[in-house]
Amino acid sequence: MQNDRQETEQIVPIGELCNELGISTRTLRYWEEARIIESVERQSRSNRGYTPYMVRRIKFIIKLKDMGLTIKEMQHLYEIYGAAKETEALIPELIRILDNHIDLVDEKIANLSTLRREVVEYRKRLIDKQNEVNGRM
Amino acid sequence: MQNDRQETEQIVPIGELCNELGISTRTLRYWEEARIIESVERQSRSNRGYTPYMVRRIKFIIKLKDMGLTIKEMQHLYEIYGAAKETEALIPELIRILDNHIDLVDEKIANLSTLRREVVEYRKRLIDKQNEVNGRM
DNA sequence: CCCTATATTCACGTTAACGTCATAGCCAAG
DNA sequence: CTTGGCTATGACGTTAACGTGAATATAGGG
Numbered sequence: 001m002q003n004d005r006q007e008t009e010q011i012v013p014i015g016e017l018c019n020e021l022g023i024s025t026r027t028l029r030y031w032e033e034a035r036i037i038e039s040v041e042r043q044s045r046s047n048r049g050y051t052p053y054m055v056r057r058i059k060f061i062i063k064l065k066d067m068g069l070t071i072k073e074m075q076h077l078y079e080i081y082g083a084a085k086e087t088e089a090l091i092p093e094l095i096r097i098l099d100n101h102i103d104l105v106d107e108k109i110a111n112l113s114t115l116r117r118e119v120v121e122y123r124k125r126l127i128d129k130q131n132e133v134n135g136r137m
Numbered sequence: 138m139q140n141d142r143q144e145t146e147q148i149v150p151i152g153e154l155c156n157e158l159g160i161s162t163r164t165l166r167y168w169e170e171a172r173i174i175e176s177v178e179r180q181s182r183s184n185r186g187y188t189p190y191m192v193r194r195i196k197f198i199i200k201l202k203d204m205g206l207t208i209k210e211m212q213h214l215y216e217i218y219g220a221a222k223e224t225e226a227l228i229p230e231l232i233r234i235l236d237n238h239i240d241l242v243d244e245k246i247a248n249l250s251t252l253r254r255e256v257v258e259y260r261k262r263l264i265d266k267q268n269e270v271n272g273r274m
Numbered sequence: 275c276c277c278t279a280t281a282t283t284c285a286c287g288t289t290a291a292c293g294t295c296a297t298a299g300c301c302a303a304g
Numbered sequence: 305c306t307t308g309g310c311t312a313t314g315a316c317g318t319t320a321a322c323g324t325g326a327a328t329a330t331a332g333g334g
């Protein structure tokens with residue numbers, strides 16, 4: 001009843017998947033165009049479908065995206081993945097990228113902290129100036 | 138010899154000013170187009186010039202920009218400045234904007250910190266996974 | 275076969291803050 | 305007079321990651 005052949009049945013169409021994941025169909029097509037995800041083979045212009053494996057990959061991409069990786073970095077990762085076909089080369093490279101990313105984040109935080117100090121300082125001087133004016137009345 | 142009439146002489150052309158300030162002429166024209174700075178009045182297509190007062194305003198804009206204010210926020214400030222013509226209304230609004238800005242910066246820092254934790258955590262799990270694989274050999 | 279919900283492929287639009295031509299005016303030095 | 309600088313205006317280009325709309329095409333139920 002629920003079994004024609006396992007494989008066939010678990011292929012999910014783009015709209016359903018996108019609803020489930022909370023992203024747009026445009027996004028998935030864009031990612032495919034950018035070659036960081038795949039959908040099942042199809043003849044010419046038929047509809048896209050995704051196997052459970054592909055869905056896992058897409059969730060993985062979403063995770064990386066949430067962690068701030070750019071599409072470009074993911075393309076790079078995917079190239080490596082294609083070359084090594086297994087996790088042995090993928091994981092070290094991903095770690096390298098993540099390390100790089102942590103450094104970037106640290107730098108951003110440092111810059112923002114400096115910025116914050118400057119803004120607060122400038123604000124203080126404005127307040128002082130304002131008090132001067134008021135004090136003169 | 139160095140005095141025709143003080144005012145006239147202190148007007149500086151755009152190229153010189155930009156060199157001094159380390160910004161492009163395009164930037165100054167853009168800022169003028171965006172109405173956050175001014176240059177001296179001129180007939181039709183003659184060259185731009187800046188009085189010492191205008192130069193101070195431009196330096197002020199650069200400061201605000203370095204502190205992360207957008208052109209839009211500066212436009213808003215300039216409107217208020219035009220309305221009140223003096224510092225009484227300008228300073229409180231600027232303080233308000235800066236406060237808002239500090240909040241934004243705090244939020245960004247918090248988000249980045251969370252992100253950092255996530256990335257580090259994910260990285261750790263990758264390392265563990267890698268060690269598992271190696272341990273099995 | 276038809277109908278309708280879903281999908282497909284272009285391809286231009288969006289946002290910020292300028293960068294980068296292309297074309298042309300103006301003025302002083304040689 | 306010519307050449308070299310500096311400047312002016314106008315307009316398209318850039319970057320990221322999709323959003324949006326138009327004109328079809330497909331899939332599944334009745």
